[in-house]
Amino acid sequence: MASLVQELIEAGIHFGQRRSNWNPKMAPYIHGVRNQIHILDVRESIKGLLLAKRFIEQTVGRGKDVCFVGTKRQARGAIEQYAADVQMPFVTERWLGGTLTNFRTIRERLKRLEELDRIVESGELKNYSKKMESQLLRERKKIQRNLGGVRQMTQMPGALIVVDTNREKNALLEAKSLGIPTVCLVDTDGDPDLVDIPIPGNDDSMRTIDIIVRELCDAVKKGKEGRSTSAGEAPGEKSSGRDRGEGPADGAAPRRRSSRSRYSASAGAPAGGESAE
Numbered sequence: 001m002a003s004l005v006q007e008l009i010e011a012g013i014h015f016g017q018r019r020s021n022w023n024p025k026m027a028p029y030i031h032g033v034r035n036q037i038h039i040l041d042v043r044e045s046i047k048g049l050l051l052a053k054r055f056i057e058q059t060v061g062r063g064k065d066v067c068f069v070g071t072k073r074q075a076r077g078a079i080e081q082y083a084a085d086v087q088m089p090f091v092t093e094r095w096l097g098g099t100l101t102n103f104r105t106i107r108e109r110l111k112r113l114e115e116l117d118r119i120v121e122s123g124e125l126k127n128y129s130k131k132m133e134s135q136l137l138r139e140r141k142k143i144q145r146n147l148g149g150v151r152q153m154t155q156m157p158g159a160l161i162v163v164d165t166n167r168e169k170n171a172l173l174e175a176k177s178l179g180i181p182t183v184c185l186v187d188t189d190g191d192p193d194l195v196d197i198p199i200p201g202n203d204d205s206m207r208t209i210d211i212i213v214r215e216l217c218d219a220v221k222k223g224k225e226g227r228s229t230s231a232g233e234a235p236g237e238k239s240s241g242r243d244r245g246e247g248p249a250d251g252a253a254p255r256r257r258s259s260r261s262r263y264s265a266s267a268g269a270p271a272g273g274e275s276a277e
Contacts, residue, residue, distance in 0.1 A: 004215070005046060011207035014040045016188030026188045029200035038188045040200045048199035049212065052183045053219040055197060056159060059181075060223025064158025067150065068213070069171050071095060074203075075163040078210040080149075082217040086224070089153035091171070093145050100174040103156060109143055110151055116140040159183060161216055164203045165190035185212055 008014075016022070016030065016038035031041040056066055068083045068090040070076065076092040083090040091099070099106055116136060119125050125133055160175045162168045162184040172194045175182050184195040185203045192198040202208045 001046075004211075005042065008045065008201075008208065008211060009042060011202075011211055012205045013045055013201040013208045013211075014042050015202045015205070016040050022188045023191055025192055026186070026190065026200070029186075029192070029198075030188060040188065040202070045200050048197060049215060052161075052197045052199055053215060055181070056161070056183065056216055056219040057223040057226070059158040060220050061226035062158070063227060065089060065153065065155075066159045066161055066220060067091065067153065067157040068161045069095060069168050070163035070209070070213075072164055072167055072203075074206045075209045075213075078206070078213045079163070082213050083149070086217045086220045087152070088217075088220060089151075089157065090149040092149060095168060095171045096146060097170060098174075099150070099171070100156065100178055100180065106147065106150070107154075110147055113140065113143045113147065113151070116143070156180065161213075162195070163209055163213075165192075165194050169194065183216070185209065 014031070016026075019033055019036045019038060022030075022038055026038075029041055029044045031039045033039065059066060066088055068079045068088060070079045070090075071092055071094055079090050079092050096106070116139065119136065120140065125136065128136065156178070157180060160171060160180055160182045162171060162182060165172060165184055165186050166189065168184075172182055172184070176194070181196045182194070183197045184190075184199065185201050185208075186192050186195060186198045187201070187203040190198075190203070192200075199212060201212065
């Protein structure tokens, strides 16, 4: 943990925007001002990162995928690298309106991409005229550029991980309307009310974004390991406690634990987390 904190400080996670360009809603996360630049409280950044990692690990462990969104130049490289490593969908080019709220249309465009890929790979493209061949290749390139990262996303994601609330406001609003929990790296000019789990930090620093995305992808890996472990349990092992008479007395149903109780009272639970399952 100490090494992670040191790494984040060296990356400049605590540097915010200029004092004249801030959002008053970020006041609880600001430590002070230096040279007319807001300085973020690193403790709040670590607190948000740890809460986000725990939430993502639980979400992925339940069989849900998470979608990474970061279209700004500083975030593209890190998201494409780490999200691809853990085989999670991502958007780094442009957030198309309706990617979540009009998901059926997005899937139809991806089916069109698969059709174009089949035409190119089978050599059938040579049967078309030069003009039509050029049009089909342009169409394929455009769909691949805009939707290639969500190509394997066959269902709605369990959470959205976003860099920069201002730039990705449309994505956050779509997720909020559908009850999908959101995790976001929020700078001092951002709106934390748009996010369920904010991680206060410098969203213009490539090193900061790289570390945050790396840590969140590590949580995805742990969640996948837990998912595979649960799937690998034999049915007899799950019912062994009941067979030994260790179940609830008098045939009472086992008490179900609310998903919100898994979060501490100080940290709070992500809004809409239950409705997204």
